[in-house]
Structures are given as structure tokens and as C-alpha cells.
Amino acid sequence: MSETATDPVGPTTGTGWLRQFHHADADAPRLVCFPHAGGSASFYFPLSAALAPGAEVLAVQYPGRQDRRGEPCVDSIPTLADAVVGELRQWQDRPLALFGHSMGSSLAFEVARRLEAEGDGPTALIVSGRRSPRMIRDEGIHRADDEVLIAHLARLSGTDARILGDPELLELILPAMRADYRAAETYRYTPGPPLRCSLSVLTGDDDPQLTSAEARDWATHTTxxxxxxxxxxxxxxxxxxxxxVAELIRERLG
Structure with a gap:
């Protein structure tokens, strides 16, 4: 499934920051999912379907896309984290785990830190396709012109090629893309206590955005x-x- 500007949100409940696509058992573990740069909550529809009804999947919807297209984008990981934590306070009637891909991993990590600081941290943090927080690599994509940004997106193969070739659709998605890349590339880890929850890292063996050393360094961020x-x-x-991926997450939730 490729992310597109016109992906339907699908059958869903929830407003504001969180979307739920499928019903789950009353005692199912709860998983909060954070999209990649330019991504939307609907990216996690297949994961929600694969885990239901044994897990309740909540997908974060960033401002500036899909049903939040009329809202201004947020280009700061700390600001996004503060907002999501505020929303999650309504969902702490049972333990929850966090999953993020790419930029979403950095955001999930910062949310986990804030939840632990408040005394109600996640049971697990699962990150995907992202270097550890203290490994800095600013590729300057958010400062590049549209042509460079589009070429970068094409290389990653995460955006439908038909979208990248359609000027009208590009006009819809590029502001959110650029804001997200600014958030991801300007994010800087502030040293602090390591997490106490379990931490799992998933990565592709041919990911140009991540080295094995950058993936392994996540181990330093949890006890x-x-x-x-x-x-x-x-x-x-x-x-x-x-x-x-759902099978691996199910193991971590267990």
C-alpha cells in the first residue's frame, strides 16, 4: 500500500489526533501508530486489519492532511509529541504500546519519554526505518526545492508514482511533506534517562535511510x-x- 494524497481514511472512529479503523476485543492490548513524513493515519489500515480484533490500533493523524487538510501543519517533533501526549491521556484506561515508522519513530520515542516522565509509560516501543535519536543526519531535504523533494520521494518508493507526476495532487501533499521533513531533520535528541519499556527495532535490509550501526544504537535508549x-x-x-510486521508486533504486545 502506497501513501497517496487521496487515500480514503476508511471506516473509522475518532476525531482530533487519533483514528481507529477496526473494533477490538474489550481486553485487547492497545497500539498507537505514528506515520512517516508525509504519511497519514490510513497508512496503518492494513496493520489494523491484520491485528484486529486481538489488538486495538489507534493511528495518529497529523494536521495538514486527509480529514485535517484545512489545519496548519506542525513542523516540530517536540510540539507534535506534546499534542499527542495530551490526546493520549484520554486513552490510559489500559496499557498501551507505541509503533512508529521513519519520522514516526522519532515522534513515538519522544511520546514514550513524556509518558514515562508522567509515570504512565508504554509497555513497549517499536520503531521502524529510523536511526536512533542521538544519530544526527540532516540531508537538507526540507530546504531543497520541489524537484529535489519529489526525486527523493520517488527514490524511497513510498508515494504513488501517479501522485508524483500529477501537479494538482503534488500541490496538495507537498506542504505536509515539507513540514514533516523539517520536523524530522531539525529534531535533536535532548539527553535524559533511558526508557524503561522494551524497545524493538525493525528495518529493511536495503534501506538507504538507515545503516546497521544507526539501527543498533537504539539499544542505548532503554534499560x-x-x-x-x-x-x-x-x-x-x-x-x-x-x-x-503484524506477527512481530503481536509478539511484542504479548
Whole structure:
């Protein structure tokens, strides 16, 4: 499944920051999912379907896209994290785990830190396709012109090629893309206590955005259990193997 500007949100409940696509068992573990740069909540529809009804999946919807297209984009990871934490306070009637892909991993990490600081941290943090927070690499994509940004998106194969070739659709998605890349590339880790929850890292074996050293460095950010899993594919390896990703997440939730 490729992310597009016109992806339907699908059958869903929730407003504001969180979307829920499928019903779950009353005692199911709760998983909050954070999209990549330029991504939307609907990216996680296949994962929600694969995990239901054994897990309740909540997908974060950033401002400036899909049903929040009329809202201004947010170009700061700390600002996004503060807003999501405020929303999650309504969902802490049972334990929750966090999952993020690419930029969403950085955001999920910062949300986990804030939740732990408040005394009600997640049971697990699962990150995908993203270097550890203290490994800085500013590629300057958010400062580049539209042609460079579009070429970068094409190389990652996470955006439908038909969208990248349609000027009208590009006009819709580029503001959110640029804001998200600014948030991701300007994010700087502030040293602090490591997390106490388990931390799992997923990555594609042919991901140009992530080295093995950058993936392994996540181990320094938790005192809990740590695991690294490498799957075949590039930066968006998960889009072609949601069932395998769901299986791994199910193990972590268990």
C-alpha cells in the first residue's frame, strides 16, 4: 500500500489526533501508530486489519492532511509529541504500546519519554526505518526545492508514482511533506534517562535511510528488553509484508 494524497481514511472512529479503523476485543492490548513524513493515519489500515480484533490500533493523524487538510501543519517533533501526549491521556484506561515508522519513530520515542516522565509509560516501543535519536543526519531535504523533494520521494518508493507526476495532487501533499521533513531533520535528541519499556527495532535490509550501526544504537535508549529484526526490502519494506510486521508486533504486545 502506497501513501497517496487521496487515500480514503476508511471506516473509522475518532476525531482530533487519533483514528481507529477496526473494533477490538474489550481486553485487547492497545497500539498507537505514528506515520512517516508525509504519511497519514490510513497508512496503518492494513496493520489494523491484520491485528484486529486481538489488538486495538489507534493511528495518529497529523494536521495538514486527509480529514485535517484545512489545519496548519506542525513542523516540530517536540510540539507534535506534546499534542499527542495530551490526546493520549484520554486513552490510559489500559496499557498501551507505541509503533512508529521513519519520522514516526522519532515522534513515538519522544511520546514514550513524556509518558514515562508522567509515570504512565508504554509497555513497549517499536520503531521502524529510523536511526536512533542521538544519530544526527540532516540531508537538507526540507530546504531543497520541489524537484529535489519529489526525486527523493520517488527514490524511497513510498508515494504513488501517479501522485508524483500529477501537479494538482503534488500541490496538495507537498506542504505536509515539507513540514514533516523539517520536523524530522531539525529534531535533536535532548539527553535524559533511558526508557524503561522494551524497545524493538525493525528495518529493511536495503534501506538507504538507515545503516546497521544507526539501527543498533537504539539499544542505548532503554534499560528494558531490546531486539533488532531485519526484514527484506527498502525504506518502505513493511508496505509489502504487513502480515509479517503484524506477527512481530503481536509478539511484542504479548
Amino acid at each position: 528494558g528488553a531490546y531486539a533488532l529484526t531485519v526484514l527484506p526490502g527498502g525504506h518502505f519494506y513493511l508496505a509489502s509484508q504487513w502480515s509479517r
